[in-house]
Amino acid sequence: MNQQAPQDAPPSAALRPGRVARPAQPARRAAGAADRPTLRVGVLGSGTVGTQVIRLLLEQADDFAARSGARLEITGVAVRDVDAPRDEAVPRQLLTDDAESVATSNDIVIELIGGIEPARTLILAAFESGASVITGNKALIAAHGPELYAAAAAANTDFYYEAAVAGAIPVVYALRESMAGDRVTSVLGIVNGTTNYILDEMSTKGLSFDAALAAAQELGYAEADPTADVDGLDAAAKAAIIASLAFHTRVGMDDVEVEGIRSITADDIREAHASGCELKLLAIAQRVSSEPDGVEGISVRVHPALVPADHPLASVHGGFNAVLVDAEAAGRLMFYGQGAGGAPTASAVLSDVVAAAAHRVNGGQAPRESSYADLPILAPEQALTRYQIQLRVADAPGSLAAVAQVFGDHDVSINSVRQASYVDVGDELALVTIVTHAAPVSRLEAAVDGLRAQERVAEVVSTRRVEGL
Amino acid sequence: MNQQAPQDAPPSAALRPGRVARPAQPARRAAGAADRPTLRVGVLGSGTVGTQVIRLLLEQADDFAARSGARLEITGVAVRDVDAPRDEAVPRQLLTDDAESVATSNDIVIELIGGIEPARTLILAAFESGASVITGNKALIAAHGPELYAAAAAANTDFYYEAAVAGAIPVVYALRESMAGDRVTSVLGIVNGTTNYILDEMSTKGLSFDAALAAAQELGYAEADPTADVDGLDAAAKAAIIASLAFHTRVGMDDVEVEGIRSITADDIREAHASGCELKLLAIAQRVSSEPDGVEGISVRVHPALVPADHPLASVHGGFNAVLVDAEAAGRLMFYGQGAGGAPTASAVLSDVVAAAAHRVNGGQAPRESSYADLPILAPEQALTRYQIQLRVADAPGSLAAVAQVFGDHDVSINSVRQASYVDVGDELALVTIVTHAAPVSRLEAAVDGLRAQERVAEVVSTRRVEGL
Missing domain, CATH: 3.30.70.260 (ACT domain)
Known part of the structure; x- marks a missing residue:
């Protein structure tokens, strides 16, 4: 872009100075920044992910302004206890316990509280105030996705949730936008890092489930109450989101068949190895065609399964995530990366923030709910x-x-x-x-x-x- | 979405009928389709990819209408010889040799001719007529990307080119949008299926370069004149595009250091194996920080390199592509899939078509050129x-x-x-x-x-x- 032109003007190849004549960067950035509108950003929650989001927004403010077309100003960070000790990356003067006010007084609201309430009420309030909402709250989307989509559409704002599935891996993006010109036939994924870590420890070190869980808890991979992870509920919420996007059909938590890994023993792992396989907890969203039984619909499930040792998912180790997408035209695609953690999840949140900000500056909107295909959801036995x-x-x-x-x-x-x-x-x-x-x-x-x-x-x-x- | 409401109204969770009461799908689709605007689509070129694009647009017209919000009507397919024999998926009455007219009389123009001219002139004419342009033309973008971006911005239309890099793998999408909230530090990719096929044949079957090239030509993986592939030029164009997107800096073909695989011998492969490595042709876009030599900038190159056998890129076989992206917050992401072929490339083209169509219906725009960072491009020796x-x-x-x-x-x-x-x-x-x-x-x-x-x-x-x- 030419440095004399306003930053939002079309770039002119003819006027662009050669590499030799480039001016120093900071001056150009400052000149461009003055022309840009400012968008108010509110953050609900300041845990591991929230802290990273705030840190990156502040540290890389110029980059975010250049990429989104707007200065992004954090106006408030809602936390339960303003006085609790927390990372110094979060400026104390931004903290407030008035979540409602943060939700309703910003252009962009980032919800990182988790759980159903008060997250749902706050997000609905944010939409009603006209804000674009970014969340990583998979449980909320799996339970109330259609309501949230409807609220975003009614307010004509954006609803983004890349961080809800597989951290920094752009699975939501891929299914919602990159696959929009194709027909997905199945998605097979390792989408819960905690259980993959546990199974990988059992597989590579011969640990019992209890010992591997304890190791995961010690490293912070698993929570003190590991139910959501080890019973497959976290993966099931992601499977519901994946299936909704892949098949243009509403899929909620109740539509997902779930079996966790609590009953997996060291013997099971040994038997898997004897069969030339690894045992993995998989999230599966599968389109079943009419053959061979006249059944047509989608199967959405989470369960442990044997995977051949030479299959790409067999070599997904530790807390990593991987998602295989099969589509009619694209063939097989695989996405792999860190599925959790503060920084990777923050990366996903911030890509959504940039997209939402660009829409507020330039017009346009996030994809609305796509449920036109409305495929039947098959019973587990189908x-x-x-x-x-x-x-x-x-x-x-x-x-x-x-x-x-x-x-x-x-x-x-x-x-x-x-x-x-x-x-x-x-x-x-x-x-x-x-x-x-x-x-x-x-x-x-x-x-x-x-x-x-x-x-x-x-x-x-x-x-x-x-x-x- | 409720079937009584117009298709563009916000979905209402409360009004949605239960699964049992769902009406048959065809009636609903027809009702929705009547409300939708029609967008005129012109296709320049009808080779392998063009044929698949046309087939899918016609076969899945209802799906595309539901996803993009508009009926997509192919009004013309420009070919050199109208009477040449071709796939029956392309209706003969759409064929014309008047490429200029196809370029300038449509809402969306899909350029699949390849090469610099007349593709460049036709695309510029399309932008001037107000059309959104989709292309998979990596050579053109690497040579004239800034000019094309500028023309799209001047006309306030969209410029999309997912198919230019790694076929159906959404690499352009990931770098242009998913990584928008992060700082990419390096991209390492196998982005040319022909050379990967040749090297893989040499590695797994002990073939000479000439024998492997002949095998690739026989299977249609390599062209009669394999220069663009085996000399690394195709990969270099993709590396330029990748680096431009990853580092928000203009990178053209001339900025890429290129070495092909023509001189690789069976002995080289044996030596690679003896070192516990595979020899791969890599496209590399790397940010070099000030340490240790006070040098700061980006290095963009294509060359054969040894890759440790346990590295994810070492096990990319045959004509597949894979791209590793390292970013500050996201960590390492890997994308893997079919990098070429009619159907996978058509999948990439059609996701762009859906995005461009949605923008024409709902407002919004594709990301504009982002070159604000304007990093120096390092000399090969740096x-x-x-x-x-x-x-x-x-x-x-x-x-x-x-x-x-x-x-x-x-x-x-x-x-x-x-x-x-x-x-x-x-x-x-x-x-x-x-x-x-x-x-x-x-x-x-x-x-x-x-x-x-x-x-x-x-x-x-x-x-x-x-x-x-």
Whole structure:
């Protein structure tokens, strides 16, 4: 951009000075800054993420002004206890316990309180006051997304929430905007860093669940009450958001089938390794087409699943997140990065702030809710998946044929069969591991029931879903 | 969204019918479609990508209308030869050889001709007519980006080019919008599928460069004249675009240091493997801070480099693309997917079309050129990198100390030293492989010159850049 022209004028290639003649930068920035409008920014909450957001907005004020077209002035930071000790990055004079006032007296409101209330009421008040709202509150969106979208549309302002899913990884952006010219067929993700850290510790160090959880708590990856993470609720909220965006359909928390990792044992991990797999907690949003059972709709679920060791999700370690998106035209895309933490989440929040600020300066709006496709949400038993089933069978001729017959009777195809030679299961029993092809859960469960009833099957030792085959 | 309300009214959660009461979809879509404005879309070029774009726009017209807020009507497809045989997805009555008319009589113009002219003139004419322009033309943007941005701004329309970098992977989006709240420090990418395919064939099958190139040509991955790919020019155009976006600085083709893969031999690949590395053609955009040499600016380059086998880029196989972005707050993000091909590239084009259409319906604009940071572009010798240097040295006490002294004299730190025991280099010579820490190329080259002058060094066998350590 030419330094004599006002910063908002179109850049002129002809007038642009050569590299040699460039003036020093600070003078140019100051000249441009004077022309820009100022937008008032209020922050609700000043925890790890809020502190980073405030620090970056203050430290890089010139950059934000250049990128958004407006000076961003933090006018207030609402906290519960103004006198509590906190990071010096947050100027004390900005602190207030009047959250309502911060919510309703700004152009842009950043909600980082978390939880349903008072976050919901404050956000609705912010919209009503005409503010654009940025949040990272996945639980609130999964529970009240349509209400929030409606409030933003009624006020003709923006609603952004990139930080709600997978931290700095632009998953919301990708699904809401980059995939807008395509049809998503499935999304498979590791979207909860705490549980991935726990499972990774169990996998790489042979720890028990309790020991791995304790390690995660010690490092601050897991909270004192780890319920939301280990029971899969945090991932389920993200799965609901992902599915809503991917399939242009309203998906709430209640639509998500959820199973956490609390019951995973060190034995389960060893068995996964023996099968050439890793055990991961996956968030899955899947479009099921009419074949083969006349079922059409979407399956949204969170559960532990076996993932082949050479699958990209198998090598997502520690607290990292990764999301695989399959779309009809784009093929497979993968996004990978830090899914949590103050700075990465702040990066996501601030990209939304820049977009919202640019809209207030130049016009335009964030994407509105897109729910036109309105696809049916399938019951858990209609989901398509693969099972790995471990059986003890009579070690005699004809056993395998009898077992295979059960699968055939239930119209389930077998992908692989493996008979363990290294496990001592007694003289007359063999341990057999079977992986099926994809089939609806209802048929897979019926096949398992059939196996239990088969007289040559002594025991169904375990059943486990397999994804990413 | 409620089906009685006009499609553009705010959704009302209270009025929304339950899932059970949903009416059939086609009726709702038709009702909504009638309210929508129609936007005229012109397509310049009807090759692989253009054909897919047209097919998807026609096949999924209702989806595109719902997502963009407008019916998208293709009014013309400009081709060189109207009578040439082509895919039946392109309706013959849309074909015309009057490209100028297609460029200047539409709301949205999609340029898929490629090359500089007539693409540049047609795009400028399109902007002048008030059209929004979507292109995947990396060479044109790298050569004339500022002129095109200026024309879009002067006409107050949109300029989008997601398809110019890494096909369906939303790299442009991520850098232009998702990273807008952060400071990018480096981008490291495999952005040319042809060369990655060739190097991957050489690596996994031991092929020579010529054999791998022939295989790529046979499969349609490489063109009959492979210059733009194998000499790194295609990757350089993408590197220029990436660097411009990442660092808010104008970077053109001439600013990019380029070295292709034509001289890579099967021996080079074997040596890479012996060092625990893969050899990849990388596009690098790197911010170099003032330390350690008082140099500040950006380095933009394309060259083959060794990448450790456990680095994420080492396992990018075949024609896939991957881009690693490091940013101050976000940390490291990785994007992975199909970087070329008709359908993936069409997916990228169509996401831009939806964004541009939404702006025409609802107001708002694509991001304008951001070049406020205006960082100096460093000379090739100022780039920070690491060298792997192979030497034959006298196999006698004191040789290694003498070699180490040369590095110390040039202020280059050594990361690792390995003496090959399995290579027969003669009775009195040893083959030594040294990997340095990061240093400016100027110092690394000076160290290599120093090694050549050292009497205990019989030969500097090879020097190779190492990235991703």
